[in-house]
Amino acid sequence: MISQLTQIERQRAILLSLAVAICGLLMAIAGHDDPIGLHGALICLAGILMIFRIGKDYYAPAPSDDRSARYYDDPAKVAIVLAMAWVVFGLAIGDWVAWQLVQPDLTFGAWSSFGRIRPVHTTSVIFGFGGNALIATSFYVMQRTSRARIPDQVAPWFVVFGYNLFCLLAVTGYMMGITQSKEYAEPEWYADILLVVVWVTYLVIYLRTLARRKEPHIYVSNWYFMAFILVVAMLHIVNNIAVPVSLGHAKSYSLFSGVQDAMTQWWYGHNAVAFFLTAGFLGMMYYFLPMRAGRPIYSYRMSIISFWGITFFYMWAGSHHLHYTALPQWVQTLGMTFSLMLLIPSWASAGNALLTLNGAWDKVRDDATLRFMMVAAVFYGLSTFEGSFMAIRSVNSLSHYTDWTIGHVHAGALGWVAMITFGSIYACVPWLWKREGMYSARLVEVHFWLALSGTVIYVFAMWNSGLVQGLMWRTYTESGTLAYSFLDSLVAMQPYYVARAIGGLLYMIGGFVGAYNVWKTIKMESPVGDRVGDLPLKTAAAVLQPAE
Ligand code: HEM
Ligand code: HEM
Ligand SMILES: [Fe+2]
Secondary structure, eight states, X not given: OGGGSOHHHHXXXXXXXXXXXXXXXXXXXXXXXXXXXXXXXXXXXXXXXXXXXXXXXXXXXOOOGGGGGSOOXXXXXXXXXXXXXXXXXXXXXXXXXXXXXXXXXXXXXXXXXXXXXXXXHHIIIIIIIIIHHHHHHHHHHHHHHHTOOOSOSSHHHXXXXXXXXXXXXXXXXHHHTOOOOOTTOOSOHHHHHHXXXXXXXXXXXXXXXXXXXXXXXXXXXXXXXXXXXXXXXXXXXXXXXXXXXXXXXXXXXXXXXXXXXXXXXXXXHHHHHHIIIIIHHHHHHHHHHHHHHXXXXXXXXXXXXHHHHXXXXXXXXXXXXXTTSSSOHHHHHHHHHHHXXXXXXXXXXXXXXHHHTTTOHHHHHHOHHHHHHHHHHHHHHHHHHHHHHHTSHHHHHHHTTSHHHHHHHHIIIIIIIIHHHHHHHHHHHHHHTTOSSXXXXXXXXXXXXXHHHHHHHHHHHHXXXXXXXXXXXXXXXXXXXXXXXXXXXXXXXXXXXXXXXXXXXXXXXXXXXXXXHHHHHHHOOOOOOOOTTXXXXXXXXXXXXXXX
16 A cells, blocks of 8 residues: 555655644534534544554555556555445445334434434445445546556545545434435535545546546546546535534535525435436446456447436436425426436446347356346346336326335345446456455355345335335325325335345345455455556457447
8 A cells, every 4th residue: 555655655645644634633623512523533533543554654665666557556446445344334224224114213322313324324335335436446447448557646545535534424423413404415514525625636636547548549438437526526516515604513504595405405416316326337337347248338339329318318307306396397397308318328328238248148147247237237227217207297296205216216226336336346356456256256146146136125125115105195085085194104014114124134145245255355365477457458458449
């Protein structure tokens, strides 16, 4: 880690950590009578620990002169390990939340009440797991497809550690009751500012690496990754514009109010799905799926058309989260229309992935890693079809407020986002650590079946409970009153909630198996020689060349 840095870079890293520690100290002093003070202390501690870590290897030998001829993979490696740690944590909390809905008493005081650990779950899996995996794979892919090393040495570490510090502030904050009550954007103003700095650094690293590329063409994965980084910066900044009550308090008021606030939030929330949970992971898919299958993308042109369709259409669809609200009717109709149009570029990508596998089905049969990616493409197609359908106003009148939405979310999250990530991680861990393969191919197989069965159980349970809920709430007696009370519908949910929690348990065990396998692979002996550039470049070029 430190051995890749020169003396000057080590000094810079220490200065940077010192600056972080001082910021934390100031926050701790200013907020001594507020939870923000605890976060200040946490930031200060993170800075000090970092100084000690660098100090420990400060006098280690400097890197050899040929370091610029190699890819810079250490930050990606650390981000992969962190992604696996977050997924273990996030899935366990998710299953706990699921059991709370079966048995509401499963809490240990306010810190672990449903309202607090639910965002702990969503933040850990989306930002902790998904975000780290995206940072790792984007660093990996952009260097290989550009045939250029990341130009900066300390900045990628700032991105990885700064980002994880943000996630840590977020989840510990929720447990203390800190939230700005915007879904997927719960952290308060100081954490948001940290994320802006981290994210802009990430964008600059990406652009600087691309600018150094030795490959004339910018491979499609990079387009998706760039859209992900750029748009997330935009969304995050706009949705979080707020005025803190004071610099010593973890409380702020949004610049927006009323229906404008709602629209800004769901423009954000919806496009977080589009650019965080979709575009970034499509970037992963377009690199790792063809690489693993050993075949070029079925239609490179279609991947580009899909890119422009997705980036343009998604932006206008956010209002489908606000059907039947105070939002003007035409804005709702606009969101619905764009959501329906979105199906075309979405299926173009899902279809492109599956058609790429045509002729390689024997590999899909034998290789669980590739099967993860294949199933991810299927669930991507399924959840986008479902999303377009749910965006129709009259369908939404049935699905909204019910578990159908939760089923849709997890078809996308478990089936698409997490599966494509596991597939990509299983593909790139041996490449990154220069191992012959994963520690155990059988464990990958076990993980695959646990993940698939867990997803199917989860999603079917929620489809059932969502439809039952929706229908019970709109059933009238002959005299025109509601046939069921809310409590009746709650009782009817019980078996589905048990099923969901069991499905989640299977999925979680799969995640644990995956984390164990990744750890054992890293710890494995027998490196496969030192392949400079570490990927057989010939294969890479042949597979990834635009087909048209
Ligand atoms: C072990 C697997 C998982 C279990 C048991 C689980 C369970 C849950 C539960 C119980 C909720 C709250 C539902 C409600 O309020 O009615 C929830 C919400 C959510 N989960 Fe998961 N989850 C799992 C995995 C994941 C993964 C891997 C992701 C993302 C990559 C994810 C993303 C979300 C999101 C975005 C929500 C909020 C949904 C909404 O507000 O509509 N979950 N999850
Ligand atoms: C064509 C693509 C898609 C469309 C048109 C779409 C549409 C929708 C609609 C209409 C809702 C319900 C809004 C409501 O009633 O409150 C929804 C919720 C949601 N969708 Fe999708 N969806 C798509 C793809 C995806 C994918 C691939 C994911 C990946 C995980 C995803 C994640 C979510 C999440 C997290 C929510 C819950 C938001 C909340 O907290 O309320 N969607 N989507
Ligand atoms: Fe949406």
